[in-house]
Amino acid sequence: MAGGVSYRLLNQELAHRLDDSVNETYSVVASTYAKDDVEDLIAAINTYASLTTADRSLFAVEDKQGRRLAGNFTPPLLPDGLSTIESEDVGLGDGGVYRIRAGTIDGTRLIVGESFDEVQRLSRVQLVSLLWAALFAVVTAVGGGIFLAIRAQSRLDAVAGTMFDVSNGQLDRRIPLLGNGDDIDVVSRQINSSLDQLSSLVEGMRQVSADIAHELKTPLNRLKMTLDQAVDTGERGGDVAGLLQEARAEGDQINATFDALLRISQIEAGARKRRFQNVDLASVVALIGEIYVDVAGDAGQQLLVVSSSPDRDVVVGDRELLTQMLVNLVENAIRHCPEGSTIRIELTRKNEEVIVVVSDDGPGIPLDEHDKVFRRLYRLDKSRTTPGSGLGLSLVRAIADLHGATIKLEDNKPGVRVTIALPAKH
Numbered sequence: 001m002a003g004g005v006s007y008r009l010l011n012q013e014l015a016h017r018l019d020d021s022v023n024e025t026y027s028v029v030a031s032t033y034a035k036d037d038v039e040d041l042i043a044a045i046n047t048y049a050s051l052t053t054a055d056r057s058l059f060a061v062e063d064k065q066g067r068r069l070a071g072n073f074t075p076p077l078l079p080d081g082l083s084t085i086e087s088e089d090v091g092l093g094d095g096g097v098y099r100i101r102a103g104t105i106d107g108t109r110l111i112v113g114e115s116f117d118e119v120q121r122l123s124r125v126q127l128v129s130l131l132w133a134a135l136f137a138v139v140t141a142v143g144g145g146i147f148l149a150i151r152a153q154s155r156l157d158a159v160a161g162t163m164f165d166v167s168n169g170q171l172d173r174r175i176p177l178l179g180n181g182d183d184i185d186v187v188s189r190q191i192n193s194s195l196d197q198l199s200s201l202v203e204g205m206r207q208v209s210a211d212i213a214h215e216l217k218t219p220l221n222r223l224k225m226t227l228d229q230a231v232d233t234g235e236r237g238g239d240v241a242g243l244l245q246e247a248r249a250e251g252d253q254i255n256a257t258f259d260a261l262l263r264i265s266q267i268e269a270g271a272r273k274r275r276f277q278n279v280d281l282a283s284v285v286a287l288i289g290e291i292y293v294d295v296a297g298d299a300g301q302q303l304l305v306v307s308s309s310p311d312r313d314v315v316v317g318d319r320e321l322l323t324q325m326l327v328n329l330v331e332n333a334i335r336h337c338p339e340g341s342t343i344r345i346e347l348t349r350k351n352e353e354v355i356v357v358v359s360d361d362g363p364g365i366p367l368d369e370h371d372k373v374f375r376r377l378y379r380l381d382k383s384r385t386t387p388g389s390g391l392g393l394s395l396v397r398a399i400a401d402l403h404g405a406t407i408k409l410e411d412n413k414p415g416v417r418v419t420i421a422l423p424a425k426h
Contacts, residue, residue: 003130010126014119018099019082026101026112029059033105038069041108045070048112054092058100058113066109075111078102085113155184159191171199207375216254223250260391267321267398275318278425281354282313284323285347292330300339303330307347313354314425317403325399328392329358329418337362337415354424359417370409 025048032044042061049059049072060071068074073090080103087096097120100113158176165173174195175188230243266272289305296303307313315322326345333343337360346357365373374397396418400407405422 003134007123007126007130011119011123014122015099018114018116018119022082022099022101022112022114025057025114026103026110029112030103030105030110033108033110035106038106038108041105041110042070045110054090055087055096056115056117058090058098058111060109060111062109062111064107069108071111075100075102075109078111080104152184155188159184159188162195163191166195166198171195171202204375216257219250219254223247223254226250257391260395264391264395264398267395267402272318272321272402275320276316277319278314279317279319279322280314281322281347281356281422282307284319284326285345285356288323288326288330289345292327292334296334296343299334299337301334301337302342304342304344306344308349313347313349315354315403315422316425317422321399321402325396325420326356326358328396332392333358333360333362333416341415349424350421352424352426353421356420356422357417359412359415361412361415364411364414364416365409367411373409374407 029041029044029048033041038061045059045061048057049070052072054072058071058073058075060073060075061069062075063069073092076085076089078085078100081101083100083102085098085100087098090098097116098113099116100111102109102111104110155178162173162175174192177185177188177192179185226243226247230240230247233243234240285305285307289303293303293305330343330345333341337343341360341362343360344358346355346359348355348357373393375394397407400420400422403422405420408419408421410417410419
């Protein structure tokens with residue numbers, strides 16, 4: 001389209017220039033005429049005609065009767081002003097076209113003209129140039145399009161191949177990235193991120209399934225043995241009340257484990273987000289400190305609470321869940337720390353985060369177990385001789401994730417330090 005417009009504009013400009021040239025030549029020749037002296041005009045026409053050929057320029061002078069007095073062609077009947085004629089009209093059989101200017105000076109007709117040959121030649125040059133440019137553009141566009149299409153298709157094939165492998169159980173497969181930040185790279189990075197999350201969830205499900213089977217096998221066996229013992233005792237006429245109480249306690253523990261697992265699943269699904277509101281963490285920490293200072297004292301431990309200004313420690317969340325999160329951490333510290341230990345709850349504001357730290361100086365957690373203790377049903381006591389289900393820290397992690405918080409487990413030297421950073425309310 002640009003070439004067509006350019007071609008048309010150039011032709012128009014060349015036609016205007018040809019008209020200007022014909023008019024200028026006509027004016028120059030006409031200026032040689034003196035009143036009642038046509039000889040100078042005839043001489044000028046003969047001079048111009050001798051300097052060119054009829055296929056390029058035309059000159060003629062006619063008297064009042066239409067007889068040619070001078071020039072290199074015999075003009076047909078032409079109106080005054082500019083007009084266009086073909087070579088056949090003037091007895092020239094070369095197929096050319098001329099731009100003619102005719103006029104009358106004191107009864108004498110003056111006709112000058114120029115061939116369109118130069119205009120047509122330049123027009124052809126431009127047309128050929130445009131055609132070559134168009135051909136180059138088309139070849140480049142088609143070639144580039146084919147190259148980009150093949151390249152994009154190969155990358156899409158890689159995406160399809162990766163998804164096919166993932167659907168067949170190869171959850172470790174990822175889409176290769178070029179790193180150039182184009183649209184396919186952006187989508188591939190998002191897919192890889194989703195696959196990472198999927199892999200983590202599937203691995204978590206596998207681990208949870210194995211842990212549930214392992215965790216519940218022992219209490220279910222104990223429950224069965226207790227019930228069998230109660231049946232035998234009952235058949236012998238003995239008292240089975242104690243055995244039934246023991247069986248009920250085992251059943252309650254199993255139910256509590258499933259309730260905790262269900263609660264964690266509900267939290268991870270985000271069902272509690274609709275209950276979010278402004279929560280003053282300082283008041284939550286103060287309440288926990290007030291309740292558990294005596295519990296820690298009964299265990300021979302000391303609970304300290306350090307809180308910053310209450311009006312700066314507001315977050316958006318579920319007050320009940322945030323309280324449960326901190327209670328789990330405090331109870332975990334009280335349960336696993338010996339007498340004489342000190343447990344601290346610290347609440348501070350740093351930039352756009354409210355930071356809660358629960359620390360103790362007890363036996364701590366081995367560094368290689370820091371990530372594992374957040375798994376469901378994972379316990380440091382592999383023999384399961386101590387009370388607990390291994391879900392306390394899993395619940396803490398689920399609540400922190402629900403509130404967009406980061407949780408970090410560190411060595412307190414001695415003891416353990418749990419740091420939770422929650423987004424502060426703006």
